[in-house]
Amino acid sequence: MTSILRSSLLFGLITTSVAEAQSYVINFDSLRSGNEANLAAPSGVRFSEGTFSPNLDSNGDAILNSNRWRTADLAQSILVSNPADYGRGLAPSGALALDSVFQPTLLRFSSPQDLQTFSITLDRDPLGESVSTINFYSVGIDSNSLLGSISVNQTSPGFIGSLSSPLKGVDMIVLPSGALYDNISFSGSAVPEPAESALAALGLCSWGLWAFVRRRLSNQ
Numbered sequence: 001m002t003s004i005l006r007s008s009l010l011f012g013l014i015t016t017s018v019a020e021a022q023s024y025v026i027n028f029d030s031l032r033s034g035n036e037a038n039l040a041a042p043s044g045v046r047f048s049e050g051t052f053s054p055n056l057d058s059n060g061d062a063i064l065n066s067n068r069w070r071t072a073d074l075a076q077s078i079l080v081s082n083p084a085d086y087g088r089g090l091a092p093s094g095a096l097a098l099d100s101v102f103q104p105t106l107l108r109f110s111s112p113q114d115l116q117t118f119s120i121t122l123d124r125d126p127l128g129e130s131v132s133t134i135n136f137y138s139v140g141i142d143s144n145s146l147l148g149s150i151s152v153n154q155t156s157p158g159f160i161g162s163l164s165s166p167l168k169g170v171d172m173i174v175l176p177s178g179a180l181y182d183n184i185s186f187s188g189s190a191v192p193e194p195a196e197s198a199l200a201a202l203g204l205c206s207w208g209l210w211a212f213v214r215r216r217l218s219n220q
Contacts, residue, residue: 021116023187028080029094037078037098044190047098049075050106050174055142068144069137069174071106078105083180088125092158097123097180107173107184112138115170115188118150119162120181128154128178134161139171154179 028040037047051072054062081099083091091097098105120134132152137144147170150161154176169191175181 021187021189023117024185026184027093027182028091028096028098031080031096033080033082033085033096035080037080040080044110046108046110047078048072048106048108049078050104051075052104066142068142069104069106069135069172071108072103076103081180083123083125086125086180088123088127088180089157090124091180092121092124092182097182098175098184099180100175100177101180102177104177105175105181107175109171112169112171112191113188114166114168114191115163115186116166117163117188118167118173118186119160119183120150120175120185121183122152122154122156122159122161123180123182124157126155126157129176130155132176132178134176135174136167136170137172137174138169144172152176152179 024042024045026040026042026045028037031037031040041047049072050069052067052069053072054064055066055068057063079099080096081101082095083089083097084095086101115136118136122128130153132154134150134152136147136149138147148163148165148167150163152161153159166188170188
């Protein structure tokens with residue numbers, strides 16, 4: 001294999017495996033108390049009420065050991081609130097934060113994400129659980145696969161939880177109940193679709209082959 005063809009093949013593999021990374025910060029400052037949190041969500045991100053419940057069989061009965069996180073039936077909209085209304089002091093940013101005091105919240109991506117970073121700030125009060133976790137999942141048809149977790153202390157005012165290393169293929173993040181959340185920041189890129197990657201690689205390899213043929217013809 002010539003150096004031109006070999007280089008084009010390598011370039012194709014690198015190009016199709018690395019998507020453009022983007023960064024986001026969600027702090028809810030543009031909203032009013034009682035607004036839906038999704039009004040502050042960037043495109044491709046949605047907040048919903050979560051429930052840990054089983055899959056059902058064709059008769060509507062629960063399937064043993066099939067519990068997984070999903071959007072709750074008849075789910076209420078996730079709202080933003082002023083933490084001071086709960087006696088929890090000021091929000092970490094501005095006056096408002098995502099209200100997850102009474103229910104777990106799912107942060108869902110419209111397509112799987114390769115996350116390079118993720119961080120979130122909890123409310124400024126000592127209420128809640130001292131040992132809790134924010135969990136990251138890939139979502140299948142009938143099950144969720146746990147990809148990683150952040151340990152959080154809801155009793156530490158203004159606690160900041162951050163990923164210690166990147167995670168690939170994240171579909172959903174579960175924020176536990178008992179706290180208000182603010183300054184949700186993350187960076188990453190969408191996982192390339194296999195068909196798109198294959199077509200891009202084929203096009204780049206074809207370009208390399210054509211360059212090789214042209215070089216051979218010009219040397220004759």
